[in-house]
Amino acid sequence: MQPTHYAGEHLWYGQAGHLLIILSFAAALLSCVAYFFSMREEPGRTSWMAIARTSFLVHVAAVYLVIAILFYLIYNHFWEYYYVWHHSSMSLPVRYMLACFWEGQEGSFLLWIFWHTILSFFVIKRSGEWEAPVLGLVALVQVFLTSMLLGVFLPGYRVGSDPFILLRDHPEMAGLPFVSMGDYLSKITDGRGLNPLLQNYWMVIHPPILFLGFAACVLPFAYALAGMLRKQFTSWITPAIPWTLFAIAVLGTGILMGAAWAYEALSFGGFWAWDPVENASLVPWITLIASVHLMLVYKHTGRALLTTYLLTITSFLLILYSTFLTRSGILGDSSVHAFTDLGMSGQLIFYMMFFVILSAWLLFRNRKNIHASREEENLFSREFWMFIGSLVLVISAFQITLTTSLPVINKVFGTNFAPPVDIKSHYNKWQLPIAAVVSVLLAIGLFLKWKKSGFRLVFQPLIIPLLASVLLSVFFFMKASAPTPHYTLLFFTSSFAALASLRYFFDRMRSKMKVSPASLAHAGFGLLLLGALVSASQSHVISSNTSGIDLGKDFPNNENIMLVKGDTLRMGKYLVTYAGKEKKGVNIFYRVEYYQEDHAGGKLLKKFVLNPVVQTNPRMGNVSEPDTRHYLTEDIYTHITFDNTLEENAPEHEEDHDEYMAPYSRKLHPGDTIIASRCFIILLGLDRSVDKNTLGISESDLAVGARLQVVGVNRKICSIIPVFIIKDNRVYTKDAVAEDAGIKVSFTKIDPVKGEMEFEIYEKKSPPQDFIIMKAIVFPAINLLWAGGILFFTGTMLAVRKRLKQQKEKEKQ
């Protein structure tokens, strides 16, 4: 059989790309080996070092070229490549091309690899004698990561998934007729496109930050292992501290951005859902925080070396575990946003187990040098409570990991656990008390001194923050809706944490000592907890329906409410109107107007307009995007949960359009009002100057119009003029329609004796076509959460700077 000749393909890009992936893999491997050999070189000889560095640079260059080629393919819509076809489309704006670059697993691995290379440059520049073991380990990690992109077939197993695989070669397409058509490309005019959920600016900025955080986690781990490889069991801690802090700051920001994304753009109805994918990045962050505190304990007191090792190593292993959870498809049933399975579970498990065994082996071999300290520490010292705090964080991480891992436990032990039904209260039950303990410790810990502190010096400055937070908590307890003891306790401890940390910060400022970045970060963390607590526990749905049928406790009649176009309903302190919708491209923008009553005049004042969006996507399903009005103290969040016109078998819009219910007649004098079900109709008077020509009647015929004012429920006013006609002694009417109010009026009779006019009113059938089901939630104090996050980031980054400065000063001495 003649091989098919395919027209119009750009094959060499993919071939070059694939070769470059193999090159980057091989170069990383060589660099790793060479770095380890260079550690054994005699002083003064650098030949292995030179090989290691050169091959590392080759690796880096190959990675950058791979990224450039893949982006070029996406940018030029080369549909012959599966990745391009699968993740992008013609209509995709350039700003989302980055997003579709990392939508797929391959692209997100590339992003991760990319950040490792950037961080490595800083290591090469600064780390001196630590370069060989640290970069050797980073190169080893790169070997594993690039192997995920290899797409090479071993007997019986495919290693990695090549982003440059051709559409016609992809296993999903095997056997489809187009595969054997030479001119298939001329028939493929568009790609599948980016998942509409991800067409969002958060998707452009959130993954790079999160992956930078992931990437930074490799360095504390590499330093810890390097310490064992170089038999310098303690001096790795000083250079590892700034990297650990950096990883905490960036990973924390990435997680918060994910929360902001969920809150702003996804219809979760909140910023945190305890989704397994969210948990997977939260847990390493928590253990990393514990680990940096233990590093500090060791640095200042020489204690807790073993725990420091264990936690630093575990944090990175948890990053690998979270990679496994999100990318192996094992979360399939329990997470909304895990990656789809690429059949790489085996490889991911191997990757994870390799580093678990490597670290365990190194720890075991060096167990004599890494021992727990023998003496008791002072109960009244910073290190003791820092140690306790770290252990509490470990418990928190353990509990989250356990529940998140239920699908893994099911797989391993053949059990049949489903996630807890009420996932939020399950986590809150554990994490709220833990957060309360942590927040007390993080406040007191600042005031404690290393080794031994005086009682008065510690507790005197805490009195004012303590009293202030007691007052605040009492206020919270009185004002809040349903303030459970749990919530009140955490409110108290987190406000205490924030206030005490700020007190420490300003005390240090006043005493002209150096700024304390730690206290800023602690204050930020306290505020973050406070904001999360208040906004989550006090958020309330204001779109509750009161008119429906009550079905008992299982079916509370709340959360979603129907709004007919033009209708106004009370929601909390607002009156809300659905004013219409507008289609722009694939997006439907709904106009939801919020009014408030003027206290003095009882008039309605328009406060703001929200435009929630439904993105229509026939192939992947419609996506509803909320819109939120931000105030300093609270947010009003609105999202469309249902629009019947978007249903697949929705009734044709035009069909019922003119269907009215049976009319009813009313007799009116000028000035009288008819109250219809959706509007008022006021007869203002008669209009005798009707243009007879346009009606097609002669001058001798009689035509009288009635000037009617129609006032909709939303106070929209329009005027209509139905006409009463007598032509050749027969009565005709010309009806008038008020579209917004959903009525049609016929002018049917004039009684000149009584001065009475008779009208027939046609009301549109209920429900009218245009309605939405929406949900509106008020989130109070959510700005505290974001402010706390920013403060936390600033404090932690200032701590990075402080540590680097200290290091430099030390080097100079």
Next chain:
Amino acid sequence: MKRIHIIGIIIIAVAIGAIIGTVSDSSTYAGFAMAESREGKEFHVVGKADKSKEMVYRPEENANLFTFYMTDNEGLERKVLFNGSKPNDFDRSEQIVLVGKSAGQEFHASSILMKCPSKYTNTSEGIKEFKSASTDH
């Protein structure tokens, strides 16, 4: 006994507590028959919506009630009352997971997890979750 040992014991106790807590809080994947035998306890039930039978969503009466019929993986069919609006892509869904409890011959669902075909590709499935009223504000 040294202080570190006391701390160690406390940590282990809490860890065991977490394990027990997770197991006791966790739900079970089950069929309607199981759910009916333990009425009032919440289960995860996997199955397919029966699209030949009526699906009712009348927002003008109650925007938070959607009823339909589902056949579970054991072949048993039950009427399902979902406390929430009709999920956007319900008509396209293939497999669905209900979270809720039985009440007589009906199943009261508090959340629906849907798998829609061809969300990404033909082989992999996209998942969407629809939560109803969360009770822990």
